[in-house]
Amino acid sequence: QKEVEQNSGPLSVPEGAIASLNCTYSDRVSQSFFWYRQYSGKSPELIMSIYSNGDKEDGRFTAQLNKASQYVSLLIRDSQPSDSATYLCAVNWDSGGYQKVTFGIGTKLQVIP
Amino acid sequence: KAGVTQTPRYLIKTRGQQVTLSCSPISGHRSVSWYQQTPGQGLQFLFEYFSETQRNKGNFPGRFSGRQFSNSRSEMNVSTLELGDSALYLCASSLKGNEVGSPLHFGNGTRLTVT
Numbered sequence: 001q002k003e004v005e006q007n008s009g010p011l012s013v014p015e016g017a018i019a020s021l022n023c024t025y026s027d028r029v030s031q032s033f034f035w036y037r038q039y040s041g042k043s044p045e046l047i048m049s050i051y052s053n054g055d056k057e058d059g060r061f062t063a064q065l066n067k068a069s070q071y072v073s074l075l076i077r078d079s080q081p082s083d084s085a086t087y088l089c090a091v092n093w094d095s096g097g098y099q100k101v102t103f104g105i106g107t108k109l110q111v112i113p
Numbered sequence: 114k115a116g117v118t119q120t121p122r123y124l125i126k127t128r129g130q131q132v133t134l135s136c137s138p139i140s141g142h143r144s145v146s147w148y149q150q151t152p153g154q155g156l157q158f159l160f161e162y163f164s165e166t167q168r169n170k171g172n173f174p175g176r177f178s179g180r181q182f183s184n185s186r187s188e189m190n191v192s193t194l195e196l197g198d199s200a201l202y203l204c205a206s207s208l209k210g211n212e213v214g215s216p217l218h219f220g221n222g223t224r225l226t227v228t
Contacts, residue, residue: 032214043203043219044156051214088156092214099215100169101146105155 003027004091006104014112019076021107023089026070032099033065033072034090038106044088048074079111115140117220119204125226131192134223138185138206145187146217147179150201159202162187191225199227 003026013019021035032051036044050056050063050072062075072091076083089104118137126132138145147159158171162181179189185206191198201224205217 034216036217036219043222044217045219046216049214049216090217095169101158101217103148103156103158 004089004102004104006089006107008105009108010110011107012110012112013079015079015081017079019079019083019109019111021074021076021087021089021109023072023074023091023104024070025072025089025091025102027091027093030067030070030091030093032092033063034092035061035063035074036088036090036103038086038088040085076109079109081111081113084109084111117204117206117218119202119220119223121223122221123224123226125228126194127228128194128196130194131190132194132225134189134191134202134204134225136187136189136204136206136220138187138204139218142206142208142218143185144207144209144215145181145185146205146207147187147189148203148205149173150203150222151199156203159189194227196227199225201225 005024035048037047038044048061048063050065053065053067056063060077064073086106086108088106090101092099092101120135144163146161149157160179161169165181176192181187201222203222204220207215207217
């Protein structure tokens with residue numbers, strides 16, 4: 001069973017601060033990694049994808065991947081109250097030519113004005 | 114381009130009944146996956162269909178079943194409903210589903226309440 005671990009939170013940060021969300025996974029052959037944001041009562045939406053070691057930046061969001069440590073993180077700079085949501089880490093791997101995906105339980109982020 | 118469409122948005126059923134949920138993927142997407150989301154368990158994978166074939170199945174009892182039609186639309190059926198089946202059921206589509214790295218696009222979900 002492939003596992004994806006996230007701290008469920010809530011993680012509280014003041015407005016304007018950097019929010020750091022972390023995710024660890026158990027399978028070394030995992031190949032692609034995604035962060036989804038889910039507002040309360042809404043469905044998850046993709047915000048970042050990362051496939052290789054290092055950092056990937058998109059606006060205020062930076063995804064970091066370290067495959068050796070089996071660790072992926074999401075940094076949100078200049079956090080805004082509108083960033084308050086649950087952030088889901090998803091890990092994909094190849095299984096017989098098609099992908100399987102496992103989600104973490106999600107970290108609830110609260111940005112305090 | 115229209116997103117993933119799920120119907121109905123809300124359902125209230127009683128124990129022992131059955132229910133059918135519908136999902137229309139994004140045009141051109143051939144892979145459809147179903148998830149159950151509850152506060153304590155997070156997103157739990159139910160099954161995935163690709164070109165009308167179930168390719169992958171999660172650890173749910175046989176009361177949960179699904180199918181996919183030739184136009185990629187999918188339905189999910191739950192028979193003999195139990196109180197524990199109350200959840201948000203999410204459908205997600207992806208372009209091919211057979212390439213690692215294909216992100217999922219979620220519908221708005223169906224909120225099922227079993228009384």
